[in-house]
Amino acid sequence: MNQDKKIMDKIISLSKQRGFIFQSSEIYGGLKSAYDYGPLGVELKRNIMNEWWRSMVHERENVTGLDASIIMHPKVWEASGHLAGFSDPLVDCLISKERFRADKAPIPNIGDELNITCADKGQAKDYQKAIQKRFNIELNRNGKILTGLKVIEKNKIGFFNNESQNPTEVFNFPGYVSPTFGSPFLSNEKQFNLMFRSQIGAVDALGDIANFVNENKHLDKDEMKQGIEKIVKDSAVYLRPETAQAMFVQFLNCQQTMSMKVPFGIAQMGKSFRNEITTEHYIFRSCEFEQMEMEFFVEPGSQKKWLDYWRDARLHWWQSFANYPENFNYREHDKNELAHYADACYDIEYKYPWGFDELEGVASRTDYDLKKHAEHSGAKLSYFDQQKEDPDTGKMGWRYTPYVIEPAAGATRGLLVYLIDAYHEENVKDAKGNDTKRVVMKLHPKLAPFKVAILPLIKKDGLPEIARSLVKDFMKSGINARYDEQHAIGKRYRRHDEVGTPYCITIDGETKDDNCVTIRDRDTMLQERISIADTIEIVKNKLNQ
Numbered sequence: 001m002n003q004d005k006k007i008m009d010k011i012i013s014l015s016k017q018r019g020f021i022f023q024s025s026e027i028y029g030g031l032k033s034a035y036d037y038g039p040l041g042v043e044l045k046r047n048i049m050n051e052w053w054r055s056m057v058h059e060r061e062n063v064t065g066l067d068a069s070i071i072m073h074p075k076v077w078e079a080s081g082h083l084a085g086f087s088d089p090l091v092d093c094l095i096s097k098e099r100f101r102a103d104k105a106p107i108p109n110i111g112d113e114l115n116i117t118c119a120d121k122g123q124a125k126d127y128q129k130a131i132q133k134r135f136n137i138e139l140n141r142n143g144k145i146l147t148g149l150k151v152i153e154k155n156k157i158g159f160f161n162n163e164s165q166n167p168t169e170v171f172n173f174p175g176y177v178s179p180t181f182g183s184p185f186l187s188n189e190k191q192f193n194l195m196f197r198s199q200i201g202a203v204d205a206l207g208d209i210a211n212f213v214n215e216n217k218h219l220d221k222d223e224m225k226q227g228i229e230k231i232v233k234d235s236a237v238y239l240r241p242e243t244a245q246a247m248f249v250q251f252l253n254c255q256q257t258m259s260m261k262v263p264f265g266i267a268q269m270g271k272s273f274r275n276e277i278t279t280e281h282y283i284f285r286s287c288e289f290e291q292m293e294m295e296f297f298v299e300p301g302s303q304k305k306w307l308d309y310w311r312d313a314r315l316h317w318w319q320s321f322a323n324y325p326e327n328f329n330y331r332e333h334d335k336n337e338l339a340h341y342a343d344a345c346y347d348i349e350y351k352y353p354w355g356f357d358e359l360e361g362v363a364s365r366t367d368y369d370l371k372k373h374a375e376h377s378g379a380k381l382s383y384f385d386q387q388k389e390d391p392d393t394g395k396m397g398w399r400y401t402p403y404v405i406e407p408a409a410g411a412t413r414g415l416l417v418y419l420i421d422a423y424h425e426e427n428v429k430d431a432k433g434n435d436t437k438r439v440v441m442k443l444h445p446k447l448a449p450f451k452v453a454i455l456p457l458i459k460k461d462g463l464p465e466i467a468r469s470l471v472k473d474f475m476k477s478g479i480n481a482r483y484d485e486q487h488a489i490g491k492r493y494r495r496h497d498e499v500g501t502p503y504c505i506t507i508d509g510e511t512k513d514d515n516c517v518t519i520r521d522r523d524t525m526l527q528e529r530i531s532i533a534d535t536i537e538i539v540k541n542k543l544n545q
């Protein structure tokens, strides 16, 4: 685990040093779990998303694209169930005030001793006192650890004073403990909606709330809360928590304008927002992230075949840009894990430093979404197939609500995956023959931020001019090239190794005489002398290999 943690730390550090990812609003102390994609991160993210778009939309006749607004009609979220059900169960530790997700909390076994592990001795003393005051028991203190509690039943803990065989006090607990301290002293669960709420238009919800409170002083706390909630809800809009819903809402417009025939898909990529309580593992789970989703509409009954098709297609797509395809797999959801709208689902997983975890979900969503939006909006969200017999009437022409297969991927999560996959440390010899460590990001050339770096060996004798002219030619050919003259050539190679530039081209003193340059391969470090006139073609071919 130590080793794994080190890899994440190294990636976080390199990402900052080299301009992939910065903490959001860093000069103001940073905003928790919000990140900015820097000069290289934005290129990498766009390359991933463009490759996805190419493979999902441009290379398929039966998929069309959409770029919907982030703020949609609030009824969309009512119909989709996000307003009522898109929530996490939250719990507070009554002692440390730590807030966490109940469904992610550690579950001790019956018979386990519950040791409350504090940050230091001082905190242990404070918590010991707080527990004594609130629960009338004095836990034993051993350095920063408080002992004396044991799980005696699934939802009961006992306090065992001074090694006694029987508990002197018994408490109820929810069956889990707080993740940081291991505390069983917890509040009831509260549902917390994950959607970010805002207001649209010139509404003054605060004024209305003030009036309501003023006029209803007799109400109790819950009634007051309900009244305020209603005022806020009446003018509320939400930042979308997934890109998916717009594709259901625009099903008819996309199908009709493009004359799409089932089976067909609508694809969209872009930002989604979730007020995540447990943000974790750097950009793995953040509050603002990017998704790449596709809703694929199929004939009822054919969903299993298409689910398998998209599961395999998506797994292979992720693997095709990786150094270690064996680190990707898929896992079928158990029946009790399925969302209420799904009849089957696979997670495409990656082996992160903390273990296999989700990268993309491929869900069979039945006809749930189109039916719900049809019900709430009154629109006829169905499809008519003239060539098919209606199974109920036996007559030609079948109107039905299509079933949906949804491959839903995280673009920012995918970026993290490819950073982990690319990170390599190698022992190499430096110019003097000494052993040294080389950090190289073996990003797939299609994903690498710069495809080629053009390096004049020295900053004079006309070499920079030749280099700049070559950069221009690369740019004209649509290949992102970078001019770089800072520091010695060895340092420049290392810098480009660290950002994953697949090729470096050096212009040296002989270039003017022999019209040749040296091309260096990032992964093998082999160098080759090639004609300057052939450079772009050679790089193009290498990138397309």
Ligand code: GAP
Pocket (backbone or CB within 6 Å): 241, 242, 243, 244, 274, 276, 283, 284, 285, 286, 287, 288, 289, 290, 291, 293, 358, 359, 360, 361, 406, 408, 409, 410, 411, 412, 413, 414
């Ligand atoms: N429309 C279905 C849907 O949104 P999801 O499993 O909640 O399904 C799909 O999200 C993908 O979006 C996930 O597999 C993950 O890659 C990414 N994702 C979800 N929540 C995220 C978060 N808080 N931070 C980063 N990526 C996230």
